Amino acid sequence: MFRCKYPNRLKSLLLSCAAGTALLSSPALAQQVDSNKLLELMVDKGLVSREEADAMIEEARKTPLPPVPAAGVAPDGTQTITYVPQVVREQIKAELRAELGEQAQVQGWAKPGETPEWARRIAIYGDVRMRGEGHFFDAPVYDKAGLQIGGNYLDFVDWGRINGGDGFQSNQTAPGYVKPPYLNTAEDRRRFQLRARFGLKVKIADGIAADIRVATGNNNSPVSTNQTLGGDGGGKYHLWLDRASLRLTPLENVTIDVGRFDNPFWTSDLLFDTDLNFDGVAISASAPVADDLRLFGTAGAFPVYNTSFNFGSRNVAGSFPSKDKYLFAAQAGIDFRPAENIRLRLAGAYYYFDGLQGQFSSPCSWDQETCDTDPTRPAFQQFGNTMFALRNITPNPNVPPGASPEVQYFGLASKFELYSARGEIEYDLTDRIGLRLDGDYVQNLAFDRRAIAPLALNNFAPVIGTAGGQYDGGDTGWQARLLVGRLNLGTGQGSWTAERGDWSFNLGYRRLGSDAVVDGFADSDFALGGTNAKGWFAGANYAIARNSFLGLRWLSSDEVSGPPLSVDRLIVDLSTRF
Numbered sequence: 001m002f003r004c005k006y007p008n009r010l011k012s013l014l015l016s017c018a019a020g021t022a023l024l025s026s027p028a029l030a031q032q033v034d035s036n037k038l039l040e041l042m043v044d045k046g047l048v049s050r051e052e053a054d055a056m057i058e059e060a061r062k063t064p065l066p067p068v069p070a071a072g073v074a075p076d077g078t079q080t081i082t083y084v085p086q087v088v089r090e091q092i093k094a095e096l097r098a099e100l101g102e103q104a105q106v107q108g109w110a111k112p113g114e115t116p117e118w119a120r121r122i123a124i125y126g127d128v129r130m131r132g133e134g135h136f137f138d139a140p141v142y143d144k145a146g147l148q149i150g151g152n153y154l155d156f157v158d159w160g161r162i163n164g165g166d167g168f169q170s171n172q173t174a175p176g177y178v179k180p181p182y183l184n185t186a187e188d189r190r191r192f193q194l195r196a197r198f199g200l201k202v203k204i205a206d207g208i209a210a211d212i213r214v215a216t217g218n219n220n221s222p223v224s225t226n227q228t229l230g231g232d233g234g235g236k237y238h239l240w241l242d243r244a245s246l247r248l249t250p251l252e253n254v255t256i257d258v259g260r261f262d263n264p265f266w267t268s269d270l271l272f273d274t275d276l277n278f279d280g281v282a283i284s285a286s287a288p289v290a291d292d293l294r295l296f297g298t299a300g301a302f303p304v305y306n307t308s309f310n311f312g313s314r315n316v317a318g319s320f321p322s323k324d325k326y327l328f329a330a331q332a333g334i335d336f337r338p339a340e341n342i343r344l345r346l347a348g349a350y351y352y353f354d355g356l357q358g359q360f361s362s363p364c365s366w367d368q369e370t371c372d373t374d375p376t377r378p379a380f381q382q383f384g385n386t387m388f389a390l391r392n393i394t395p396n397p398n399v400p401p402g403a404s405p406e407v408q409y410f411g412l413a414s415k416f417e418l419y420s421a422r423g424e425i426e427y428d429l430t431d432r433i434g435l436r437l438d439g440d441y442v443q444n445l446a447f448d449r450r451a452i453a454p455l456a457l458n459n460f461a462p463v464i465g466t467a468g469g470q471y472d473g474g475d476t477g478w479q480a481r482l483l484v485g486r487l488n489l490g491t492g493q494g495s496w497t498a499e500r501g502d503w504s505f506n507l508g509y510r511r512l513g514s515d516a517v518v519d520g521f522a523d524s525d526f527a528l529g530g531t532n533a534k535g536w537f538a539g540a541n542y543a544i545a546r547n548s549f550l551g552l553r554w555l556s557s558d559e560v561s562g563p564p565l566s567v568d569r570l571i572v573d574l575s576t577r578f
Contacts, residue, residue, distance in 0.1 A: 126197050127575065128577075129575040153562075156182060157180050162181065166407070168410075195227065197213055221524075222521065223273035223521065223524040245261035265331050274523075280301050285297055297333065304355075314369060314370065320372040321372070333422075334346055364394065382531075383527070386515055387456075388452075414515040417444065418445070420443075425437055433484075439481070481507070513560055517531060525571065533567075539552060550572075552571070553571040556568045
């Protein structure tokens, strides 16, 4: 039999003790109910402490149970209860229900058939894409003497590989000179790729949300999360932190993004690849000025490159100053609906890249490991921008003139201060089929042909060194595109949903000068990725299931300026999202 004394006990404990006593006082029930389990239940509910329960069990082990007395109060003040009235049982149930309800509200327990409150603040999203693609080049043509008379130029230097490595020994008269690495422009290539992205969006509190996403990728390229299947002969691939940001909403229709987040500007891949994310802070806002007219805008500051903390520390004279790079940008536009099924959108933007242009170094000894302007070379680049040699190398005085090695890095010859205009008009044919015509124009306002031409090393430069050659480049770019069907399906821009049977088709033309935009951030699919390319592109998409589609694209490009380069690209995608 289990006994309890009520002096100095809480009411809930008394009631529970009474219930337990009543149960165990019945011989029939005592055989069915384990008093230890009852004590454990009371501990779990917080009615008694663990120490009290252990003490009760220990006392029961040491003291033989006396005969059950008749109902009443014993001389020692202990009361034996053989029956618990219905009203007491109902009171116990009501108190337990109230206590558990309060605890559930505080801790966010789920009701039967419902998800917990904290889970309703988390949204899981992601996508998986399988891709097969082929690159097809205009093969070189030779005459009987072995001289090339047609086809693609073969000696396009791979500047990205040089700048991402230990530099290039550019003095052709020095012992041990070897040619620089070149881009493949002659041999067709085929490959299979996958892209997998998984993210979480969490509402922390009113006005505060977080977004975290991981993605695949061959390397730390900012413009591609594609992973080439069998690319390194292994069976495992990397995951990269693709996004990590906080979004603050201090006012209605005003957001502040901080961290690494999706492109906050309304642009096309003429300027920024659709996979490109931005580091920094962006403030976006929109406001209606009439029932059919809304204004929108975005402004932000974004670090592009931060100099290593110990840059130049091994230099004899000590560390070098930082060479940080930033983007400062602003965009404003209008969203106009003259009719229910017609939408017109226009925007203009200004992008100022600070510190992106390469800088010629101070005199730097031929055997010096680091020169003071080495970080002004691009941290990542694709193809197209004009390059020039960065290092002002002092030759080795102990070797004959012209025999001293000159290890070089190469930087962007032009500054970048971009103005862009973008517009589109949409016409809804049905609820799920629309027609859209969009276009983009961009100009690099900081482009200076006279300053670039004497230093330019790409295009018509006869050799790689510190002196430039004949130069032909440009500072403008434009694109026009027509889309029909389920808009945004397969474009890689904006959000999209699809039901089985949805379709879309697009056709467009692009012309992008060598220094119109930063090639490291531009579209990675067209041509060899980057700038200095023109040509047609077309695509078709068909939804084979809900939010799953099969896509086909053909991109045909030629070099805008410089030696001939023709690249055709076929892309087949199977994509799904959740």
